[in-house]
Amino acid sequence: MFNYILRRILYAFPLLLGVNILTFVLFFIVNSPDDMARMQLGQKHVTEQAIDNWKLQRGYQLPLFINQQETGLNKIKQTIFYQKSLRLFVFDFGISDSGRHIGADIQQRMWPSLAIALPSLLVGLLVNISVALMMVLFRQSYLEFGAIVLCIIIMSISSLFYIIGGQFIMGKLLMLVPISGYDTGVNAFKFLILPVLISVISGVGAGARWYRTLFLEEIEQDYVRTARAKGLTETQVLFKHVLKNAMIPILTGVVVVLPLLFMGSLITESFFSIPGLGSYTIDAINSQDFAIVRAMVFLGSVLYIIGLLLTDISYTLVDPRVRLS
């Protein structure tokens, strides 16, 4: 297993380099260093001299990929790409174009994102599995039919509707929770109720139907028939056998998103004024802050790779037949 993990880590390097090059090219196709300077300096009284000065201070006066004026290795080293990318691989994200230390910003903003995403995932998982099991338990009854219709209705509605509707009903009409906001520590609890509730409700349609399909697939298996023949009750069959055997696809879906929970959700964080990482990248794109865009894309890629690796490892834990080689 160690060799396997090492190999996967080594594979990650060219992958991350590729992502980095792609981000770099895409960003600089749309924005030039001059545009970035103008964005940071504002719209009024901006002169060429001020732009040149801004670029010089932040290292954007260099060529993008190849510096023809240099010789040897410096042709590569004295470029924006090299200067801005190399330190990423040691997780030194540097200073944003507006002068903030990106690493410190990420550390500060990832916790609120996690505070929403983790309970949303766990509660959502619990609710989705429970509803799916209920549907399977009451299959071919009015309850299952009603639940499927409800799930489809829930799936068909935009998540934005749940957010605005939830804020209107729970925050404005019933006045049970704050409409938006956030606080640290225990005070965060009252701000998390509504976003977590909305996240769970908006996700229950797709989630419950997916898990129901998994459970129905399992319930037709021979071992289930055997369990029933042994005289186990339907609940025992479902909870002790079907649920356990359906764990692999459930795990695949869950473990892969675990690291990405840090990255937050743009819409939820924006509407609930949660100071997470969700809006960090979008704000950076809007303000043409390449340093943040590059750092966040890199971080996202690293976390995704970690997620996939964890998924592979988790297979071996839930299914003894799987071996990593």
Added chain:
Amino acid sequence: MIVWQKIIFFIFFSVLLSACNESVLNNPYPKGIEGKQSVLYSSFSERPKHLDPAKAYSSNEYAFIGQIYEPPFQYHFLKRPYELEPLTAKHMPEVHYFDALGQPVAETSTSDEVAYSDYIIEIRSGIKFQPHPALAINKQGQYLYHQLGTEELADIQLLADFKQTGTRELTAADYVQQIKRLVHPEISSPIAELMKQYIVGLGDYAQIIKDKPRTALRDNPIKGVEVLDKYRYKIRIKGKYPQFIFWLAMPFFAPMPWEADAFYSQKGLIDKNITLDWQPLGTGPYMLEENNPNLRMIMLKNPNFHIEFYPSEGEPEDKESGLLEDAGKRLPFIDKAIYLLEKETIPYWNKFLQGYYDGSGIASDSFDQAVQFTGDGEAALTESMQAQGIQLQTAVNSSTFYMGFNMLDSIIGGSSEQARKLRQAIAIAVDYEEYISIFNNGRGVSAQGVIPPGIFGYSAGERGVNHYVYDWHNGQIQRKPLAAAIKLMQEAGYANGIDPITGESLVLYLDTAASGPDDRARLNWYRKQFAKLGIQLVIRATDYNRFQQKMRNGNAQIFMWGWNADYPDPENFFFLLYGPNAKAVHGGENAGNYQNPEFDRLFKQMSYMSNGPERLAVIRQMQELIRYDAPWVFGLHPKSFSLYHSWYHNLKPNLMANNSLKYRRIEAQKRKQLRRQWNQPVLWPVVLIILLLIALILPAMRSFQRRAKETIK
């Protein structure tokens, strides 16, 4: 009791307990945040990029630093037209004029006779900086935190983690330090290049300190800016530039102690995002207590704030509207100002209605809910707003939005009769009254020229009408009929909008960066306006960078642009049409590249004149020239609508002042009562939903149990 029952009981009990503890459940603020303090609750939608007064130049940045930093002068809170008065200065500056030989010349001398102007500013004694670790010293007078070691830095995450703070008296040297900072390369001040044109020696100073750290500013003198004594300093300006006094009322010219640069230049602090751009150090009425612009920013009353009183003079109607009730009282009234990040307008609006924000703007989504227009076109609050005691304040902004023509363009530009008549025809056809009504909910006034209301040179009524586009009928302004535009088109050689060269409809191009789905209706509207004349308008939508590039290169044909006043002087608007400011030629702010020697001559003349009948006459001549030449379709001056709760006082729109917070007053007790009254939780629907769920699940459970017990017979 089994475990899960215990857990449910615990959760239920906790929720019940928390419900009992709080008078309302939806309060977004922590309990006890106010105490006995007077607190203002407000919001911001975008984090301020810069809080360094040398860098900040946006209104959302000025909302904070305007309360923290104090330039020598400020705008009078109540008097109109806008009037400057001393803030930290003892009196208005002494200005001396000199010719090229260094001999004094009279104030009335023309700009050609004046080679230099000296501004001598004297500040008041006894003004102190806010408590700050950068100013903390030990008994030996050494600074405690100017050379932080690794061990000391280990415990520091925020500025508040420093145990000691200090202060010292404000001196003239602090103002000089800030002027030097404007040209330091690390700071990249947006006005650095502009000020190099005016302040003697600033350009050379930029060269001197370009490779030196910020800490070297103190020891390197600057030729044109001089400390005369502890409380006096002198700024030497090239030539005569009367508008310079307005710059002295902006945070760019606020004082900065050298200790701030010494303290914040330490790498260990920069790595922790503790920088001057994030943690200001000023003498103003407030200091930034918490700066987490991803969540909230909190300002506290500066305990060292100098003595300043609420004004006792204003406009005649100010007394009636209660704006002079606090006359002579010591400022500021509010102890703490909390600004929360609200990116979306819907939650922000709802929280305002619940009383959790003291004031609010009006987004287009909620406009109809808040405002209705009376029969005579006056804006008034709706009944529901009135029932809550909400106050409405409107003010025409000192800004202008226009449709510009590129005067370098071969069809629409130039000074030929044909092009001018074409532009005049378009100016009549593009109906900005309709635009304001459709897209701005009536929030704006159509522009008659370049100057917005409230700025010297603006004329209301018949005197101010643009007679090339409007007529004056029965005491009212009226857009000329379309027939007048069609006639102009015929005279220009484009009868029915047909281009004689191609024999087809004249095709014109509108370059814009507005390409989102929300902009589609707006752009279609423009197409229709041009179609009235038979002109086919092609929209060339692009991203903002490319649009800017086209403008710089002079490749756009028609464009839309706007300008917000830096200061209340007509020069700050007319310079947008001054020839030497042409964007494509000189990289200036004259985006349409308009050139008219007569206009340029009058502009120079007007710039150096004091406000009075003579200046007004010159301004009218200039207005006439640009109305005739029509380099712009004068669009609109936006009108801002703001709502305030009944407990919020001393509200008078002041579009120039950035430091109005110190005048505001809150009735905290009234707010507390109304908040409680407006936010009583409604619990019965929750109980109903729980009962409904039980009613749904119980029969199913019973049916399942029955089925599980069934046996084959």
